[in-house]
Amino acid sequence: MTAILRPEDITANKLISSAAEWTLQYVLKPIGQILLFVFIAGGSISLLALVVGFVLQTDWHGIDILRVPARINLFEQVLRQLPNMLLDGITIGFVYAVIALGYTMVYGVLKFINFAHSEIFMLGAVVGYEVMMRLNEAELLSSLPPLLVVVLMIVMAMVVCGGTAVIVERVAYKPLRGAPRLVPLISAIGVSFFLTDFVRAFQALNRNVFNMPYLTDRVPFFNERIVFAQGVSTTYTTVIIIVSAIIMLVGLNYFVNATKIGKGIRAVSQDQATASLMGINVNQMITITFLVGGALGGAAGVLFGLKTTNITPYVGFIPGLKAFTAAVLGGIGNITGAMLGGLLLGMLEAFFSALLPYFPALGLGYSDIFAFAVLILVLLFRPTGLLGKKVDEKV
């Protein structure tokens, strides 16, 4: 609500116009922004893919070292793969974006990289698995509406992971607040090991399992295909992932930019001392930041589990690393940047892995190298990330 409404001012007209304004400000604008990002990232990458495919399929390039098999018409292949490539890129990009928010929010407030966040994310995936198993054991999994199951999983994961993140902050970071920057970093790495092995031990005692396959194959809904066109189809799972990620991003945008607590968090991230002088409870803001970041991480864990179908206690490391990279790519500390970074990184990965298998001299294993080379290039020209602002650091 941008303007405070006095009771005598309330007329139907004003109410509608203020509701419309609110919707525009906090729902349509962020969604528009997300769509714009998807469009920019997707458009530029598919253009790149088509150009590369076109250049390399013709005979005049003379690049024999790549040894593309003669039978393959690269341009045609790229064209056929493009829709799937974009879908994959967007899906995993949104997952990265939601994880990246956790890194970027904590960095914004504490100027510290919370390496335990990848394990919070893993914990979320495990909580989702547990919820699914419990529902299955209570024979509710197939009778409850699938969307409700997903909501239950996400909510439980958010509660558990938000709580865990707050406890971790309390136990492992808060006592080190005044210490040199490297100290909480080491502490974060320690927490990350602890969480991994805690979950491993817990699930070994609880169910004697290491691999935790999601039971999505028991519910037909998750595997039903939505066919867009010949050869272009996807599952409801993908739609669920994208929609819930967008809801979370929009919700966070509202929380940070429109609520009093959000304002407090922003103030703390700009200047802790001054914020505290203005009557903001800095410790409380930091706790809330961890709560929100952890909850988002947990939700992302469930989405990742739905997507990959099998999780283990070690599943957090790689997506965590990629999401951290996405946060840096977009400009760490910047929430919109984390979103853009996640989407871009997801697209880049999808792009390279869709092309590289056609070059037997290179192969799939190189896709991360290329994706990260792009990251280095971006950082060379924009050291603060794509949307990061240049600020003088007080080192």
Added chain:
Amino acid sequence: MKTLKLFAILAIVALIAQVFAAAPISAQERVIKIASQSPLSGGQSTLGTAIRNGTELAIIQLGKQVEELGFKLEYVPFDDQATPDVGVSNAQNIVNDAAILAVIGHLNSGVALPSSEIYNRENLVMISPANTNVNITDRGYPTVNRVCGRDDAQGAAGAKFAVEELKIKTAYVLHDKTAYGEGVANFFAQALEQAGVEVLGFEGTEEKANFDAVITPILAQEPDLVYFGGIYNQAAVFFRQAREKGLKSQFMGPDGMDSSDLVKIGGEAVVDMIYTTTAGPAALYPAAAQFIEDYKKQFNDDPEPYAAEAYAATQIVINALVKAIKENNGQMPTRAQVAKAVRETQDFETIIGKISFDANGDPKFATYYILRVASADPEKWGQNPLIASIEAPSPLTAKEQAGK
């Protein structure tokens, strides 16, 4: 009276003397240990635990043979975590324990290769129940043996089946970048190409969670068959995601797929998958009926693949120990003597059939089985139907046969 006293004193002296004489003997190392190395924790622990249980059961049941000769037989299981580093550091601990005279292991060829370098340096004999990589025995070490088949023959057997029975025209081959997975995938792809099948891609991936990158190009090329050279915990996730993305190709894999966890993770997606293995289901071996019963009683679980092979490997070790002790006049044999006795194993009756080692430590003849996953229920893994089995000689045996 006097004589009685004298007799009593004499008896006491004799008793004390005997105690003193006996003490150094029992204090001497009259303990023989057998170690095992396999992943007991992590994603492949189902198979690793089967190896441990098979070994343990054999030692419980057959340890008497060694104990009758005045030795105590002990069992020490190690967890190699399916990781080469851990396997090697365990191997260091194993060779430093002088009482350990034999090792049963490993599950993963990538772990067995570096670890066996250390065993071999100390003449410690290893019998593998599961390692199919060709380099395990092709190094010609006198200490390294296996009771299972080899990947060159396994890859070729799988390819022959794919060409002749499945009548595929195109295939896409993946592997997990380990010595085992890449090895068997290579042999499979080569055999396919020789048979005129077009191999659309040959890719390695260490990814365990998100297989988008791998699946997209496969989807675009629609191969008749997708082969994954690797272990079930990774492959099952891949197969499930590939089916979810609409890939309709036939799936196939090597003996790393042979675990009920494959269907636990993969669900319906892996039903009708074809896999080759060198370790047939325990129910297939006529001599293993008693073993299956005892195993269920001891561990309250059905024997997973490699449990019977580990049992058979331990049978060979115990047989060799008995022989080595006898040849050494009842004294503690050296490791080299045990290794020699193991290698000399000829026509020895084990629960998985008769085993004779050739000069490299391969079984002279190994059987390769081709099975189909019948059900998404993990309980029914042991009932997967056998489609075909091929007996093939080891390379040395084949050469011998050709020479004759």
